[in-house]
Amino acid sequence: EKGGYEHFMIKEIHEQPKAIKDTLTSRISEDGQRVVLNEVSLTKEQMKEIDRIHIIACGTSWHAGIVGKAAIEQLTRVPVDVEIASEYRYSDPIITDKTLVIVISQSGETADTLAAMREAKRLGCARVLAITNVVGSTIAREADDVIITWAGPEISVASTKAYSTQLIALYLFACYFAQERETEGAKEVPEILNALKNLPAQAEKVLQTAPAIEAFARAYADKEDAFFIGRGLDYAVSLEGALKLKEISYIHAEAYAAGELKHGTLALIIEGVPVIALATQDHLYEKMISNIVEVKARGAYVLALAWQGDQEIGKTVDQVITIPRTLPFLAPVLAVIPLQLLAYYASVARGNDVDKPRNLAKSVTVE
Ligand code: F6R
Numbered sequence: 001e002k003g004g005y006e007h008f009m010i011k012e013i014h015e016q017p018k019a020i021k022d023t024l025t026s027r028i029s030e031d032g033q034r035v036v037l038n039e040v041s042l043t044k045e046q047m048k049e050i051d052r053i054h055i056i057a058c059g060t061s062w063h064a065g066i067v068g069k070a071a072i073e074q075l076t077r078v079p080v081d082v083e084i085a086s087e088y089r090y091s092d093p094i095i096t097d098k099t100l101v102i103v104i105s106q107s108g109e110t111a112d113t114l115a116a117m118r119e120a121k122r123l124g125c126a127r128v129l130a131i132t133n134v135v136g137s138t139i140a141r142e143a144d145d146v147i148i149t150w151a152g153p154e155i156s157v158a159s160t161k162a163y164s165t166q167l168i169a170l171y172l173f174a175c176y177f178a179q180e181r182e183t184e185g186a187k188e189v190p191e192i193l194n195a196l197k198n199l200p201a202q203a204e205k206v207l208q209t210a211p212a213i214e215a216f217a218r219a220y221a222d223k224e225d226a227f228f229i230g231r232g233l234d235y236a237v238s239l240e241g242a243l244k245l246k247e248i249s250y251i252h253a254e255a256y257a258a259g260e261l262k263h264g265t266l267a268l269i270i271e272g273v274p275v276i277a278l279a280t281q282d283h284l285y286e287k288m289i290s291n292i293v294e295v296k297a298r299g300a301y302v303l304a305l306a307w308q309g310d311q312e313i314g315k316t317v318d319q320v321i322t323i324p325r326t327l328p329f330l331a332p333v334l335a336v337i338p339l340q341l342l343a344y345y346a347s348v349a350r351g352n353d354v355d356k357p358r359n360l361a362k363s364v365t366v367e
Helices: 008-014 016-024 044-049 059-076 111-122 138-142 161-181 184-207 210-220 233-249 258-263 282-297 328-349
Strands: 052-057 080-084 099-105 127-132 145-148 225-230 252-257 274-279 301-307 319-323
Touching (some): 008 328, 016 184, 044 161, 052 059, 052 111, 059 099, 059 233, 059 328, 127 161, 161 184, 161 328, 184 319, 184 328, 210 319, 225 233, 225 258, 233 328, 252 258, 258 282, 274 282
Parallel strands (some): 052 080, 099 127, 127 145, 225 274
8 A cells, every 4th residue: 555665655755746747637728828727616706806815724734825825926916814724713813705715724624724714704705715635525515616636645644745736726726816817927827837837747856866865864863953944935845844854753843934043043053953944046045045154154064955056055055955947936846845855764764653643643623
């Protein structure tokens, strides 16, 4: 059942090229110009009415939502709030009949997400769109519209292919929303769709970083702390990298918006602390390099994640892992893979139960 892999998690990490491809299939028009989301019944007129979006989710799905916010806002300029479900439902959220609510849940059964969705409906939101991996789940049944992520069953408690396919679903929706609202950003849609189509093959290439990541994970497996830093979308991916590492390796990890380090956390950067620095956002690259210099000066061991062909970053950091070039906007889909591998190999090196980390359940159906 594990298809020759030692754990479900590593199997599922390797399934991502296919999962991404399956989630894209039949959702791009043949001429590559438009998104086709027949499952979404929201009309053009209804989409034009929407003036605010709330994305609601927990954990890894919430991290996907943070990327979704950036994608939707960039292409449509409609303001998006990304909320943790267990907070949202008790926060007396401001909802009108022009608020579109997007709930993201791999399982479609997470109690807090379901309750938050019901609360949003009760308060009279325009519509609920669910992004889920389980056809017929409670969230899928109660939502007005559903975009299924075709990741296939995810067995490992640590979510991997669900996250990357949630990103794909969010990018597709962002493009669709822009195209139907005929926004300025809609002009970018064909280029984005073309880049999306290349992601499965590129993800396959990123999987080849596994041996280098494994060596790094083994060398640092006895550390008690690690830091993930990035700016913009790299920060969103950092949050996911840190969660994954904590969840299965039990190494304490923090994700930091790189510019925020000097406002406190830099005090924790001492000799030999591993820092994973993401540098895929071109418009933030120089700023990111300065932040890396700051942690290097305190003795951190820096593993950078950068684009293939980056000739600069190696001069500043200790080790570089590269990913093939795509639009910086889509970088999270590729950048998360080495971070998933890192968590996996660190967990294996520490002798943990990778697929069933302590204290956690796959589907959190209690509040
Ligand atoms: C982390 C993880 C959890 C889930 C969260 C939400 O690897 O799997 O953080 O993402 O419990 O679950 P779903 O997406 O099923 O609502």
